[in-house]
Amino acid sequence: MSGPTDPIGRRLPDWVATYWEQDLIKILGTLAVVYALYLFVGLLLGYDLFGQLNSLRRLTFLIVVYGIAALVVNLHWGYSGLFNIGVVGFMAVGVYTATILSRPVAGQNPTGSLPGFGVPLPLAVIAGVLTAAAAGYVAALPSLRLRDDYFAIVTLAFAEILRITFKSSELQEVTVFGWTFGTGGGRGIRTFSNPVRDFFETSGQPLVTAVETVGVDGRVVPDWSFVFVLLVILIGTYWLIARLSASPFGRVLKGIRDDEEATQSLAKHTSSFKIRAFVIGCAILGLLGIVWQGASSGYVTPDRFIPELTFFIWIAVIVGGAGSNTGTVVGTILFVGLILEGPGQVRRVVEEFVGLSGSVPTFPDALGALVGGNIDPLVLYLFDQTSALRVILTGLVLIWLLKRRPQGLFGNRQEIASSVDLKRLVAERRENKSGAQVQGGDGD
Amino acid sequence: MSLLHDITPEWFQDSTRIRAALFGAVLAVLLLDILRRLLGESLAPALLTGYLWNGLVFGLVIGLAGVGLSLTYDLLGFANFAHGDYISISAFIGWGSTYLVAGLGEFSPLNLFFLGVGDTVFPRDVGISVTNTPGAVIFGLVVAAVGGATVALLLDRFVYQSIRKTGAITLLIASIGVAFTLRFLIVFLYTQNSFGLTVGAWTYALSLPGGAVNISAPDLMLVTVAVASMVSVHLLLTRTKLGKAMRAMSANRDLARVTGIPSERVITATWLLGGALAGLAGFMIALFQGTINYQLGWTLLLLVFAGVIMGGIGSVYGAIAGGVLIGLVTRVSQIWIPASFAEAVGFAVMIAILLTRPSGIFGSDAL
Numbered sequence: 001m002s003g004p005t006d007p008i009g010r011r012l013p014d015w016v017a018t019y020w021e022q023d024l025i026k027i028l029g030t031l032a033v034v035y036a037l038y039l040f041v042g043l044l045l046g047y048d049l050f051g052q053l054n055s056l057r058r059l060t061f062l063i064v065v066y067g068i069a070a071l072v073v074n075l076h077w078g079y080s081g082l083f084n085i086g087v088v089g090f091m092a093v094g095v096y097t098a099t100i101l102s103r104p105v106a107g108q109n110p111t112g113s114l115p116g117f118g119v120p121l122p123l124a125v126i127a128g129v130l131t132a133a134a135a136g137y138v139a140a141l142p143s144l145r146l147r148d149d150y151f152a153i154v155t156l157a158f159a160e161i162l163r164i165t166f167k168s169s170e171l172q173e174v175t176v177f178g179w180t181f182g183t184g185g186g187r188g189i190r191t192f193s194n195p196v197r198d199f200f201e202t203s204g205q206p207l208v209t210a211v212e213t214v215g216v217d218g219r220v221v222p223d224w225s226f227v228f229v230l231l232v233i234l235i236g237t238y239w240l241i242a243r244l245s246a247s248p249f250g251r252v253l254k255g256i257r258d259d260e261e262a263t264q265s266l267a268k269h270t271s272s273f274k275i276r277a278f279v280i281g282c283a284i285l286g287l288l289g290i291v292w293q294g295a296s297s298g299y300v301t302p303d304r305f306i307p308e309l310t311f312f313i314w315i316a317v318i319v320g321g322a323g324s325n326t327g328t329v330v331g332t333i334l335f336v337g338l339i340l341e342g343p344g345q346v347r348r349v350v351e352e353f354v355g356l357s358g359s360v361p362t363f364p365d366a367l368g369a370l371v372g373g374n375i376d377p378l379v380l381y382l383f384d385q386t387s388a389l390r391v392i393l394t395g396l397v398l399i400w401l402l403k404r405r406p407q408g409l410f411g412n413r414q415e416i417a418s419s420v421d422l423k424r425l426v427a428e429r430r431e432n433k434s435g436a437q438v439q440g441g442d443g444d
Numbered sequence: 445m446s447l448l449h450d451i452t453p454e455w456f457q458d459s460t461r462i463r464a465a466l467f468g469a470v471l472a473v474l475l476l477d478i479l480r481r482l483l484g485e486s487l488a489p490a491l492l493t494g495y496l497w498n499g500l501v502f503g504l505v506i507g508l509a510g511v512g513l514s515l516t517y518d519l520l521g522f523a524n525f526a527h528g529d530y531i532s533i534s535a536f537i538g539w540g541s542t543y544l545v546a547g548l549g550e551f552s553p554l555n556l557f558f559l560g561v562g563d564t565v566f567p568r569d570v571g572i573s574v575t576n577t578p579g580a581v582i583f584g585l586v587v588a589a590v591g592g593a594t595v596a597l598l599l600d601r602f603v604y605q606s607i608r609k610t611g612a613i614t615l616l617i618a619s620i621g622v623a624f625t626l627r628f629l630i631v632f633l634y635t636q637n638s639f640g641l642t643v644g645a646w647t648y649a650l651s652l653p654g655g656a657v658n659i660s661a662p663d664l665m666l667v668t669v670a671v672a673s674m675v676s677v678h679l680l681l682t683r684t685k686l687g688k689a690m691r692a693m694s695a696n697r698d699l700a701r702v703t704g705i706p707s708e709r710v711i712t713a714t715w716l717l718g719g720a721l722a723g724l725a726g727f728m729i730a731l732f733q734g735t736i737n738y739q740l741g742w743t744l745l746l747l748v749f750a751g752v753i754m755g756g757i758g759s760v761y762g763a764i765a766g767g768v769l770i771g772l773v774t775r776v777s778q779i780w781i782p783a784s785f786a787e788a789v790g791f792a793v794m795i796a797i798l799l800t801r802p803s804g805i806f807g808s809d810a811l
Contacts, residue, residue: 083613085620142799148613149523150753150798157746157791164788307742311624318617362562363633364554388631395625399603402618406610 006410023326026410030330034059034337041345045352050217057223059341064230065292066340067332070316071237071325072281072288078322079245080277081257083152086139087285087313088305089159093135094286095294096166096183098128099191106180113190114173116181121192125290132286133279135162140278144271156307167302188301191294196226230291237284242325244280253277308391312340315394318401321408330409339394343386356380463800478779487779488654495775501663501732503751503771504670509725509744510751510763511677512718518694518758519714520608522615526599528745529626530592530719535726535740536630538588539641546572546580559639559736566640573645574661574731585669585727592723595626596715623742630738638737641730666728673724674764677717681760686713694758747774747787750794756804766804770794 009020019025038059042052069087076082102124103116119127135158143154165171165183172185183189200208200222208218244250255263256270264270293300312335320331350356356376360366366381382389401408481487513527540557547556547570555564574581599622607614645661681687689710693700701707722741729744730736751770755762770790777789797805 083616146798146802149616150802152616153523153746153749153753154795154798157750157795160746161788161791164785168782168784170782170784308624311620314617314620362558362564362635364552364558364561364564368552368554385632388628391628392625392632395621395623395628398621399618399625402610402614402621403603403606406607406614 007405008409026326027329027333030333031063034333037337038345041349044349050220053216053220053224057220057227059337061227061230061296062336062340063333064227064234065288066313066316066336067234067329068230068237068288069285069313070320070328070332071234071241072284073313073317074322074325074328075241075244075277075281078317078324078328079241079250079257080253080274081148081260082140082274082278083148084155084278084281085152085307085310085314086155086157086159087310088307089139089155089162090132090135090282090285091289091293092159092162092166092302092305094128094132094289095191095292095300096128096189097131097286098124098290099189099294099300100181100183101127102192103181103189114182114184117179121195124192125287128290129283129286132289133283136279136282136285137275139282140275144274156310159305159307159310163302163305166305184301186302188299191298191300194226194295194298196229196295197222200225226296233287233291238325238329240280240284244277245325249273249276311391312394315339315398318398318408321410324408324410327408327410334409335394339397340390343390343393347383347386350379351383354379356383359384467796467800474780478776481779488652490652490655490657492776492779493650493652494655494657495778496772497657497659497663499772499775500768501666501771502775503768504667504764505725505729505732505767506744506747506751506771507764507767508670508673508728509722509748510755510767511674511760512721512725513748514752514755514757514760514763515690515694515714516718517752519690519697519711520604520615521697522612522619523749525616525619525745526622526626527718527722527748528741528743529623529630530595530722531726531729531741531744532630532738533595533626533726533741534588534592534719534723535730535736536634537591538584538723538727539639539730539736540584541587542572542577542580542584543570545583546570546577558634559641561634561637561639568643571643573642574665575646576643581665581731585724588723588727589720590723592721592726593716593719596719596722597712600712600715627738627742634738636738638735640735642734662731662734666732669724669728673721674760677721677760680717686710690714743787746794747790750790750797753794753802754797754805759804762804 009017012020020029035056038055039052042055045051047055069091073084073087076084098121099116101117101119102121103114103118105118106115139155139158143151146154167186168183169185171183172187173180173182204221208221211221212218245253252263252268252270252273255266255268256273260270293304316332316335317328318331319335320327320329322328356379358380360369360377360381361384363381366378369375369377478487478492482489482492509527509531512530513524516524516527536559540559543556543559543565544553547565551560551565551569555561556570560566560569571577572580603618603622604615607618642662647658647660649656649658679687681691689700689705690713692703692705693707693710697707700710725744726741730740733740747770748767751767752763753766754769755764755766770793773793774786774790778786781789
């Protein structure tokens with residue numbers, strides 16, 4: 001039994017490393033470390049209990065929603081070798097379908113908001129998921145004949161076509177066969193009220209009041225409950241993909257990923273497998289679009305579905321390592337905690353303690369001051385540009401990872417197909433021959 | 445047995461010829477419709493000519509950028525998703541230099557180089573146009589080309605070189621990282637605002653039935669620069685030793701190496717050439733549109749891919765022809781489809797090409 005090969009596991013003392021082997025410990029351990037960091041930052045900033053709970057809720061929310069998307073990318077890329085960089089497109093299809101269907105019919109809704117078809121929310125959600133799956137089918141069916149890079153270009157173009165369509169002013173409000181509906185164009189569209197929040201405003205109200213008597217802001221109850229609902233979706237997705245990948249279906253997928261022709265020669269109809277894996281992923285993305293972009297904010301605009309979001313989701317997978325569900329979740333926790341939200345946290349702490357005030361609107365201003373020997377404007381400018389900096393940081397992390405550790409933390413895209421691990425056998429033989437010279441493999 | 449086979453009819457799956465015929469039939473119907481509209485006077489000849497001229501000019505920029513992308517795609521074996529952002533960053537560097545030269549002495553050099561970000565300098569203050577300040581514009585164009593080449597070379601050294609052997613998809617993923625880093629570096633330096641660049645230049649109004657077609661000095665400069673660069677690339681590839689080495693590597697990399705072609709030097713030259721062409725294209729597209737923002741190259745990227753794929757990867761002439769066709773398609777499609785869908789139409793045409801003939805219209809069948 002050799003120890004863990006991932007860079008975290010290797011650095012741990014032996015007694016911790018044995019626990020580290022377990023997937024749940026990996027996930028919870030990483031989560032605990034990131035939580036502790038955020039609680040510490042909250043302590044530095046003097047947050048009260050509500051403040052701390054709220055900061056953790058925001059963190060957990062982002063981890064969960066990015067986690068679901070990352071698991072889908074892992075199903076597509078890590079297990080099936082489908083290079084989907086149009087992730088946001090399928091989310092958009094899900095949420096727009098559910099929204100347009102569930103908006104009240106013209107004349108039955110308050111004036112000034114866009115009418116729809118008045119379909120009950122649960123049905124609209126199911127329709128949204130199915131439409132996203134259908135969109136996945138449309139995108140994948142013909143594209144499977146294409147090479148990896150062409151498939152990537154097609155999925156990206158597909159997502160961009162959808163975004164342009166949702167954004168176009170021509171579809172902002174249309175009337176077809178007497179039905180008035182629309183996408184809201186660039187201004188976006190009001191979605192539907194969040195059932196979890198609705199519950200706590202009506203029959204769940206006593207719970208909120210109970211929490212308030214303890215002296216905590218009652219808003220934590222509906223907000224955290226919503227995060228738990230999303231968590232259930234995450235766990236469901238994890239379970240589904242884990243079961244899929246361990247099943248005969250999943251083994252065929254991995255076979256396709258590693259060598260499609262060899263798999264075909266075993267009389268597996270590879271296209272059919274790839275399409276099914278792709279469509280399942282797209283259905284989950286549709287649901288994610290509905291709960292993330294629709295339910296959480298009550299409003300959706302086409303600008304939510306920019307390629308940057310797909311890029312972020314991909315990074316989460318690559319940090320954790322494609323081909324490993326556990327790695328994907330751990331990667332998401334690290335990505336959201338450190339790269340996505342980290343710069344903002346650092347900024348808050350520095351602002352609290354350094355006492356810089358004001359704002360420097362442009363880079364030349366900051367540069368000019370720096371030449372004059374004053375570094376403060378540059379620091380202020382950096383603070384103002386946190387959102388740009390985190391994309392730059394993400395890009396740099398990706399490049400660094402690809403150069404240093406392309407398989408990510410727990411990457412597992414190349415598995416051993418035979419019942420005997422030939423690589424290890426060869427390594428052991430070599431070790432026996434040349435004494436103890438051979439280094440422990442990096443687990444490639 | 446399988447989902448795929450149940451749903452798609454057999455003739456669609458197997459016969460490339462039938463799909464090509466279908467494609468041709470659609471094209472013929474559209475052309476006939478244009479003719480019908482012209483004769484029925486629901487489409488003014490001036491409008492159609494305007495679309496064609498505009499599409500040609502736009503298409504030449506796409507083609508110019510496409511030559512660079514096609515060369516690197518072919519020689520290095522991966523789709524460089526950062527090519528669009530090479531275009532943007534060199535356009536910013538080039539236009540900053542134009543501003544610097546044109547407004548030096550009147551305004552602060554730092555404000556000029558950063559295109560007056562934060563409303564410190566406005567285009568009308570500097571008064572740049574192709575006809576007013578040709579020197580500054582040409583200087584900026586040269587700087588954009590040099591900037592693009594430098595950016596491409598530096599990124600190869602720092603990012604791509606060490607992972608070149610790990611395969612096309614790793615390189616592709618790395619290029620996505622490079623793309624976002626460059627794009628948001630531009631946001632960091634220039635904010636997300638759009639900058640107006642020029643004041644009105646000399647324009648010739650060609651009067652035709654139903655209106656006039658404006659042919660502007662920037663348009664003419666763009667056509668001249670694009671054609672001149674393309675001819676230069678053609679001469680480089682056919683008349684020089686380097687060009688022959690590049691073509692040899694494109695045809696068979698291993699064979700080229702065995703016969704003693706210095707592959708590293710050829711790769712460096714390819715990046716320099718591709719980057720310089722991206723720089724030229726970036727500067728010219730900003731001139732053509734009259735504005736610049738951080739998404740300049742990104743919005744162009746998929747159209748450039750469309751042109752390159754249409755023309756067949758690796759074919760320089762295919763990239764030019766494909767680019768021009770995509771340019772024409774995005775403009776002429778406005779006869780039927782609202783202008784806000786122009787890009788979407790370009791992407792859709794690309795997907796259609798990929799599905800019917802992934803080796804491109806001018807490419808060989810082998811893929």
